Amino acid sequence: MPRSRKPKLAVWKFASCDGCQLSLLDCEDELLAVAGEVDIAYFLEASRAVVKGPYDLSLVEGSITTPRDAERIHKIRRASKYLVTIGACATAGGIQALRNFKDVNEFLSIVYATPAYIETLKTSTPIADHVTVDFELRGCPINKRQLLEVLSAFLHGRRPNTPPHSVCIECKRRGTVCVMVARGTPCLGPVTHAGCEALCPSYHRGCYGCFGPMETPNTASLSAWWQRLGASEEDVVRAFRGFNAYADAFRKESERHEQ
Amino acid sequence: MMGASGIQVGDVVVIERAHLERLFDALRQRGYQIVGPTVRDEAIIYDLLRSAEDLPIGWTDEQEGGYYRLKRRNDAAVFGYAVGPHSWKRFVHPPALRLWRAERTDGRFRIIEETETLPPFAFIGVRSCELHALAIQDRVFLEGAYVDPVYKARRSGAFIVAVNCGQAGGTCFCASMNTGPRVTFGFDLALTELLDAERHDFVVDVGTERGAELLGDVPYRAASDAERAAVDDLVAHTAAHMGRTMETAEIKELLYRHYEHPRWDDVARRCLTCGNCTMVCPTCFCTTVEDVTDLRGQRAERWRRWDSCFTLDFTYLAGGRVRASAKARYRQWMTHKLATWIDQFGTSGCVGCGRCITWCPVAIDITEEVRAIRESESTGSAPSPGKEQ
Ligand code: SF4
Ligand code: SF4
Ligand code: SF4
Ligand code: SF4
Numbered sequence: 001m002p003r004s005r006k007p008k009l010a011v012w013k014f015a016s017c018d019g020c021q022l023s024l025l026d027c028e029d030e031l032l033a034v035a036g037e038v039d040i041a042y043f044l045e046a047s048r049a050v051v052k053g054p055y056d057l058s059l060v061e062g063s064i065t066t067p068r069d070a071e072r073i074h075k076i077r078r079a080s081k082y083l084v085t086i087g088a089c090a091t092a093g094g095i096q097a098l099r100n101f102k103d104v105n106e107f108l109s110i111v112y113a114t115p116a117y118i119e120t121l122k123t124s125t126p127i128a129d130h131v132t133v134d135f136e137l138r139g140c141p142i143n144k145r146q147l148l149e150v151l152s153a154f155l156h157g158r159r160p161n162t163p164p165h166s167v168c169i170e171c172k173r174r175g176t177v178c179v180m181v182a183r184g185t186p187c188l189g190p191v192t193h194a195g196c197e198a199l200c201p202s203y204h205r206g207c208y209g210c211f212g213p214m215e216t217p218n219t220a221s222l223s224a225w226w227q228r229l230g231a232s233e234e235d236v237v238r239a240f241r242g243f244n245a246y247a248d249a250f251r252k253e254s255e256r257h258e259q
Numbered sequence: 260m261m262g263a264s265g266i267q268v269g270d271v272v273v274i275e276r277a278h279l280e281r282l283f284d285a286l287r288q289r290g291y292q293i294v295g296p297t298v299r300d301e302a303i304i305y306d307l308l309r310s311a312e313d314l315p316i317g318w319t320d321e322q323e324g325g326y327y328r329l330k331r332r333n334d335a336a337v338f339g340y341a342v343g344p345h346s347w348k349r350f351v352h353p354p355a356l357r358l359w360r361a362e363r364t365d366g367r368f369r370i371i372e373e374t375e376t377l378p379p380f381a382f383i384g385v386r387s388c389e390l391h392a393l394a395i396q397d398r399v400f401l402e403g404a405y406v407d408p409v410y411k412a413r414r415s416g417a418f419i420v421a422v423n424c425g426q427a428g429g430t431c432f433c434a435s436m437n438t439g440p441r442v443t444f445g446f447d448l449a450l451t452e453l454l455d456a457e458r459h460d461f462v463v464d465v466g467t468e469r470g471a472e473l474l475g476d477v478p479y480r481a482a483s484d485a486e487r488a489a490v491d492d493l494v495a496h497t498a499a500h501m502g503r504t505m506e507t508a509e510i511k512e513l514l515y516r517h518y519e520h521p522r523w524d525d526v527a528r529r530c531l532t533c534g535n536c537t538m539v540c541p542t543c544f545c546t547t548v549e550d551v552t553d554l555r556g557q558r559a560e561r562w563r564r565w566d567s568c569f570t571l572d573f574t575y576l577a578g579g580r581v582r583a584s585a586k587a588r589y590r591q592w593m594t595h596k597l598a599t600w601i602d603q604f605g606t607s608g609c610v611g612c613g614r615c616i617t618w619c620p621v622a623i624d625i626t627e628e629v630r631a632i633r634e635s636e637s638t639g640s641a642p643s644p645g646k647e648q
Contacts, residue, residue, distance in 0.1 A: 030554065034554060036554075037554050037555060148554065149551065152551070152553060153552075156552050156556050158550070161550075161551060164571070165534060165569075166531070166533040166534060168533040168538070169534045169565070169567060172534075173354040174354070175349065176300070177300040177344050178327075178535070181325055181327050181344075181617065182300070182302050182344075183301055189533070189620075190531040190533035190621075204300065215570070216532050216585060218531045218532065221531055221621055222531055222621070224621075225325070225621045
C-alpha cells in the first residue's frame with residue numbers, strides 16, 4: 001500500500017551484549033528491504049546518523065540495571081508509538097539478572113577496584129517492569145527470521161506468528177529424535193517457548209531455555225523427571241538460572257530447589 | 260487373475276534375504292521413491308532409502324514410558340524392531356506445507372497455486388498398527404465432504420510393503436486395540452521375516468495385482484505349509500508378548516461417565532502440555548494455518564503446520580482460550596482418541612502403537628490413565644457419574 005511516509009524505526013540499547021541488534025544487521029539480504037520500508041532513524045550499532053523522534057516503532061534491547069536507564073526508558077516510551085522488546089535481557093532481565101538472587105554490593109566489591117564509582121541498581125529487570133510494552137520477542141539471541149516476521153507484521157498491521165508453545169513441537173515437526181527420551185539427556189524444551197526451531201536438540205544437546213518459559217510451563221514435573229535422569233538439585237537450579245533466570249516460572253523453579 | 264509374474268493376489272511366496280535388494284530395484288525401476296526405516300540419531304526413523312542396506316540391519320529398540328534406546332541385536336534381522344519416533348504421517352500429511360502464494364502486481368493480488376508433483380512413495384516396513392492408522396487418516400482426509408488434495412496425492416499412489424511384527428515393543432498394545440500385530444489389509448506385499456541358524460527368508464503375502472506384478476522381477480518360490488505355519492506362530496508369539504494392554508470394553512461409556520474425575524487432576528500435575536504425544540501419534544491430524552507477508556507487502560504465503568490440542572492457541576477464540584488448564588487439554592486429547600473419535604469417525608482414534616507413551620518426556624501412559632479410571636469404579640474411589648466435583 002502506498003504510504004505517505006516511511007515509518008520511523010529506532011533501535012535502543014540497555015544492559016545487553018548487542019547480540020540481538022546484531023541479528024538485525026545479520027539479516028544481510030533482507031536488510032536492504034528493511035531499509036527500503038522503514039526510515040532507520042536511530043540505530044547506533046549501524047549508523048551514527050540520528051533522526052529525532054517521535055518514532056513509529058522502537059526495538060528495545062537490554063535490561064534496566066541503572067537509575068539512569070530506568071529514566072531513559074520512560075523517555076523512549078513517550079517518543080514511541082509501538083515499543084517492541086527484543087531478546088532475553090529486555091524480556092526477562094537477561095543473564096545479568098543473576099544478581100537479583102544475590103547481594104549486588106558483594107559483586108561490586110569483588111569485581112571493581114573502586115566500587116564507589118559504580119552506580120547500579122540492585123536488580124536487572126525486564127523493560128515491561130518499567131513501561132508498557134506492545135510486543136515481546138523472545139530469545140538469546142533472537143531468531144532473525146522471527147525478527148523479520150515481527151517487522152513485516154508491524155508494517156502490515158497483522159499479528160506476528162511467534163507461537164508460545166513448547167520447543168518440543170518444533171523438534172517433532174523437523175523430525176529430530178528426542179534427546180531426553182532416546183539418550184537420557186536432560187532438556188528444557190518442554191517448558192521453553194518455541195522460536196529457535198529446536199536448534200540444540202538437532203545437535204544432540206538438551207535445550208538451554210534461551211527463549212524463556214513457554215505458555216503453560218510445568219517446571220515442577222520436568223524437574224522431577226530430570227532428577228530421575230540423574231540431575232542433582234544443584235543441576236536443576238543451574239539449568240533454570242540461565243539467560244531467563246528472572247522470568248517468573250524459571251525463577252520460582254530455581255528458588256524451589258535452592259531451599 | 261494371474262499377474263504377469265504368474266502369481267495371484269492371495270498367494271504366499273518366499274523371497275530369500277539375499278534377494279531383498281531386487282525388490283528395491285523393482286520399485287525403483289517403476290519410479291517409486293522408497294521410504295523406510297533407517298538408523299539415525301540413536302533411533303530407527305523413516306527416511307528416503309537408497310538401498311536395502313540402509314535398513315536397520317541388526318538393530319532393535321528398547322522402549323518404556325519416556326524411554327527409547329537403540330540396541331544391537333545378536334542377529335542380522337532387518338525388521339527386528341518396533342515402531343519408532345516417526346510415522347508415515349510425515350510423508351502423507353507433511354509437518355509444514357505451503358498451501359499457496361500470492362503476489363501483488365499492478366495493485367492486484369494474484370494467487371499462485373502450489374503444484375506438487377512428487378514421484379509416488381513406496382513405504383517399506385509398514386506395521387499392522389500403522390496400516391490401521393493410515394486407514395483412520397483416510398477416513399479423515401478422503402471420506403468426508405472435504406477431500407485433502409495433498410494427502411490424496413501422496414497417499415493414493417503409495418506402494419505398501421508391510422511387515423508382520425516378529426516382536427512387540429515395550430509400549431505396544433495393538434492386540435488390545437484389534438489393530439495387530441498381524442497385517443490383514445491395505446498392503447501390496449506383506450513380509451514376515453523368518454530367521455534362524457539355517458535360514459533368513461521373507462514369507463510374502465501378495466495383497467494386490469500391483470504387488471503380484473512387481474514380484475515378476477524378484478526371485479521367489481512358493482511357500483510351504485510349514486512356512487505358513489511359522490508365520491502364524493511368530494505373529495501369535497508377538498501378540499502374546501505385548502508391552503502394554505488396554506481394556507477397551509465400553510471404553511466410550513466409561514470415559515463419558517468420568518468427565519469429572521480426580522485422575523484428570525493427577526495427570527495434569529505430571530503433564531507438561533508439550534504436545535509430543537500428539538506429534539508422534541500416527542492418527543492425530545490437526546493443523547494450524549499461518550499467513551505471512553514479506554516486508555514490502557508484495558508477497559504473501561499461507562502455510563499449514565502440524566498443531567496440537569495441547570497448545571493454548573488451539574482453542575483461542577475471541578474472548579479467550581476454551582481449554583486453558585492442562586487438565587482440560589489432557590482430558591480432551593485422551594477422550595477424543597478413545598471415545599469421541601468413535602462417535603465422529605466410527606472407529607477408535609488409537610491403534611495401540613505406543614508412541615505417545617514412549618515419546619512423552621515424562622512417561623504419561625494412556626493405558627495407565629484408562630486403567631486408573633476403570634479401576635476406580637470397582638474400588639469405589641470414582642466420583643459418582645454425572646456429579647460435579
Ligand atoms: S529433545 Fe527436548 S525439545 Fe525436543 S522433543 Fe525432546 S524434550 Fe522436547
Ligand atoms: S503395536 Fe503391534 S503392529 Fe504396531 S509395532 Fe507394536 S506389535 Fe507391531
Ligand atoms: S494414542 Fe498413542 S498409542 Fe494410540 S495411536 Fe496415538 S500414539 Fe499410538
Ligand atoms: S501427555 Fe506427555 S507428551 Fe503429551 S503433552 Fe503431556 S507431557 Fe507432553
